[in-house]
Amino acid sequence: MALNETMRRQVLLFLSMLSMCSVLGQVSYSIPEEMSKGSLVGNIAQDLGLDLKRMKTGKARLHVGNSAEYIELNKEKGLLLIKERIDREALCKQTTPCALHFQIILENPIEFYRVTVEIIDINDNAPAFKMNSMLFEISESAVRGAKFVLEKALDSDVGINGLKSYSLNPTDNFVLKLNDNAGGVKEVEMVLEKPLDREKQEHLTLTLTAVDGGEPQLSGTVQIHVTVLDANDNAPVFTQSTYKSSLLENSQRGTSLMTVTATDIDQGANGLLTYSISSNTEGILDLFEIHGTSGEVRLIGKIDYESSKHYQLDVKARDQGGLTDSCKILFDIIDVNDNAPIIDLMSTTQSIPEDSKLQTVVAVMNVHDADSDNNGVVKCFLRDSEPFIIENTSNGFYSILTNTDLDRETASEYNITVTCSDEGVPSLSSSVTLTLQISDVNDNAPVFERSSYEAYIVENNTPGLSIFTVKARDADWNQNARVSYILEDSSVNGVPVSSYVSVSADSGVIHAVRSFDYEQIKDFQFRVKAQDGGSPPLSSNVTVKILIQDQNDNPPQVLYPVQTGGSLVAEMVPRSADVGYLVTKVVAVDVDSGQNAWLSYKLQKATDRALFEVGLQNGEIRTIRQVTDKDAVKQRLTVTVEDNGQPSRSATVIVNVAVADSFPEVLSEFTDFTQDKEYNDNLTFYLVLALAVVSFLFITCLVVIISVKIYRWRQSRIMYHSNLPVIPYYPPRYSDTLGTGTLQHVYNYEVCRTTDSRKSDCKFGRTGSQNVLIMDPSSTGTMQRIQSEKSILDEPDSPLEVSNFPLCSCQSFMLNVCLPTHNSISAPRTEAAPCKCTTCSTSLALLFHVTHLE
Structure with a gap:
């Protein structure tokens, strides 16, 4: 088979090469097997008519395909030589003729030559028997002509060198007979020619010889041992x-x-x-x-x-x-009772819905026992007390039925064990377990883990931040237990709750839609619905409350003293002030809550640190030593207000203090102070312009104020008759509650009451001290005008009273004129006319910041 495969591959290779180039020649050689390595096969160059130079330049080579290389090419001499010893029997076995086929290929141009080397058999193998000896037992009663087949010999050689004949020695009792079978192989038989006599010769030894036809002849032998048996003429x-x-x-x-x-x-x-x-x-x-x-x-x-x-x-x-x-x-x-009953589940139900009716059949089985009589009589029962019963419907057939209502949430699976026993002694039984799944029906609504939820989130959060997770569980299964979360429609402060939060339908994670501000909203609540995937779906609701936690995101705001760009506010301290004299009080607020709104006051810088101190908690600025004549008139204090948040935030306010007993001294000092600190050389032009504008505004405002005061006086008479109360409002820490007199100026705010005061948001204020000075650095004549105006306002019988003058609650604590909405001051004010606040100019605020004493 290997040789045929080799030859087939060589033929395919030959055909493929033939398709690429033409075969220029063919040569055949015959050599005997077993030639030694290097032996000459033939002069291929001479036989093909090739020049040795052409073989070298053409890179002549042998192509043997997948066959073993037994032949090699000597390009130098153009000879074919034996490369490996060739054993014809190993190469071709009994196949004849035996030949090697290969090709010689040259390049540039490509030339193709076929070479066939036939391997000639030599007589190098003798006939041989597989068995060392052959044994026969032959009765002495064997008749003449009895045949006994002998083992054949084998010879690997072929042709004339193969097996030729057999001979037997001695031939006293037996002769040889050769028969040709259908395959052409000779069968060897030993034929009894002379009857055996056990009493004369009990054992015979014969020699069988096989001879081939080679030269010289080779042979092989085997011994035949014959035992003669006694004749037996009586049967048992x-x-x-x-x-x-x-x-x-x-x-x-x-x-x-x-x-x-x-x-x-x-x-x-x-x-x-x-x-x-x-x-x-x-x-x-x-x-x-x-x-x-x-x-x-x-x-x-x-x-x-x-x-x-x-x-x-x-x-x-x-x-x-x-x-x-x-x-x-x-x-x-x-028969004995050795067979247990056999239970054959003919039909089973893998799953039934939990709302199945009573007496629903879940399995049908056939039970039989191979034993006979009582050993084969069988009875079946259910082993456990389950919601099922078993009934014998006919001979050997049983049905399992539901006996009570099923609830998948109580038991989602039942292992129904059926036991069948025969009536043999001893009794034998068999059991089979049927697993029955209870399929779900959507009969349970989702249930939240809590009756209500409360979650916290720090303000200034990132939109989309995960706040909290609501979780609901459904006792049902699969799609019926697949819970979806829905945000119910509601509103928070008139805004849909969906603009505040969102809920993930799958996970129940609540996300913040916007960034929350604790100062605007501190908490809100909404409802989340959990709905299962059943048909029809079932749902439940839960209330979720979100609490906004404050963050220190607002710095303190200084309410007093007010920092103005066009005027200078100075607190006046007489040189006779004692230790602990209350100069002023820094008032600040923080819109945050908790510890984020706890404020502390610190003196950051001061013209003379040894003269003043600031209360850590109340912001009161007091003297810490006796004021002397050597102390500078102008004192500049920088106070830092810091909250208690993490990290803390702070604000800074500058407090100007005048240490003097007279106004001229204060005026001259603070004029220079402001010019030195706030302005440069190019500001002279703007100061002159500002002086002209302030003068104009002062005259204009003075006329307007006098007119409004007269009008308000008339309106107050009307309010007096209408019995509308005037409710004063005193902000905390704006007055000295102890009445020590150390803080002589009191800041009061009163509601601006008009005939339609319930719809007005305007406020007006009046001060209770004249110790607060407002200096206008653009003009040295401002103080004289202030004193003149003050003398007018201080007249006890004057119809113009600042306390009755409507003022807007400006953040800078300056007084603003609150004018009626109608344009004509002299026109009569209607009962429903609202009050409209107009922003006061800087000069007007400076003018009316000093008012008459209470």
Whole structure:
């Protein structure tokens, strides 16, 4: 087969090469096998007519395909040489002729030559027998012409070198006979020519010789040993032709069942008998055995009444001459209860819905027992007390039915165990377990883990931040238990709650839609609905409350003293002030809450740190020593207000303090102070312009104020008759509650009451001290005008009273004129006319910041 495969590949290669180039020549050689390595095969260059130079330049080479390389090419001399020793028998076995096929290929241009090397067989293998000897036992009663087939010899060589003939020696009793079979192979037989006589010669030894046709001839021999047997002319005889017995099917292996006996009247070896079971029934030899010499029959396997109720054994007795006799043994099998009932589930239901009706059939089974009589009578029952019953519908058929209502949430799976027992002694039983799944029905609404949720989030959060997760569980299964979360429609302060938060439908994660500001909203609540995926869906609701936690995101705001760009506010401290004199009070607020709004006051810088101190908690600026004449008139204090947040935020306020006993001294000092600190050389032009504008505004405002005061005086008379109360409002820490007199200026705010005051948001204020100075650095004549105006306002009988003048609550604490909405001051004010605040200019605020004493 290997050679045929090789030849097939060579043919394919040849055809493929032939498609690429033409075959220019072909040469064949014949060589004997077993040539030594390097032996000459042929002069390929000469035989093909090739020039040695052409073989070199053309890179001549052999192509053998997938065959072993037995031949090599010597390009220098153009010779084919033996590369490996060739064994024809190994290469081709019995195939003839045996040849090697390969190609010689040259390049530039490509040339293709075919070469065939035939391997000639030599007589290098002698005939041989596989067996070392052949043994025959031949009875002396064998007749003439009896044939005995002998083993054939094998010779690897072919043709004339192959096996040629046989010879037998001696030929006193036997001769050889050769027969040709259908395959052309000679069969060798030994034929009895002369009867044997055991008494003369009990053993014969013959030599069989096989000879080939080679030169020189080779041969092989084998010994034939013949044993002559005594003639047996009497056959054995059993004492009974048929034996009968009964046998329990649960009999143990090795049990002795009976003994059979046969006799032979021959003497010696011909009278020795051997017993054997010759029954052709399948499986008999696996169940029974008989002792070869005693005839005792034993049980060696497990017998089964249900498989066979009767067994028949054919027993043969044979003497040494080959003569036999036979008898029968019949065994009747007695049944015992050795088979448990067999439960056959004919139809089962893998799953039923939990709302199934009573008496729903979940399984049908057939039960049978292979035993007989009472051993095969079966009864079935359910082992556990489950919501099922079993009923016998007909002979051997049972049904399992539901007996109570099912609830998947209580039990989603039942393992129904059916036990069937027979009435044998002892009783045998079998059990089978049926697994029944209870399919879900959407009969449970989702239930939240809590009755309500409360979550916290720090203000200034990032939109989209995960706040909290609500979780609801549904006792149902699969799609019926797949919970989706829905944000119910509601509003917070008139805004839809969906603009505040969102909820993930799958996970229940609540996200912030916007960034929260604690100062605007401190908490809000909404409802989340959990809905399952059943049909129809079931749902439940839960309330979620979100609490906004404050963050220190607002710095303190200084309410007093107010920092103005166009005027300078100075607190006046007389040089006679004692230690602990309350100069002023820094008032600040923080819109944050908790500790983020706890404020502390610190003196950051001061013209003279040894003169003043600031209360850490209340912001009061007091003197810490006696004021002396050497102290500078102008004192500049920088106070830092810091909250208690993490990190803390702060604000800074500058407090100007005048240490003097007279206004001229204060005016001259603070004018220079402001010019030195706040302005540069190019500001002179703007100061002159500001002085002209302030003067104009002052005159204009003075006229307007006097007119409004007269109008307000008239309105106050009307309010007095309308019995509308005037409610004063005193902000905390704006007055000295102890009444010590150290803080002589009190800042009061009063509601601007008009005939339609319930709709007005305007406020007006009046001060209770004249110690607060407002200096205008653009003009030195401002103080004289202030004093003149003050003398007018301080007249006890003057109809113009600042306390009745409507003022807007400006953040800078400056006084703004609150004018009626109608344009004409002299026109009568209607009862429903609202009050409109107009922003006061800087100069007007400076003018009316000093008011008359209470």
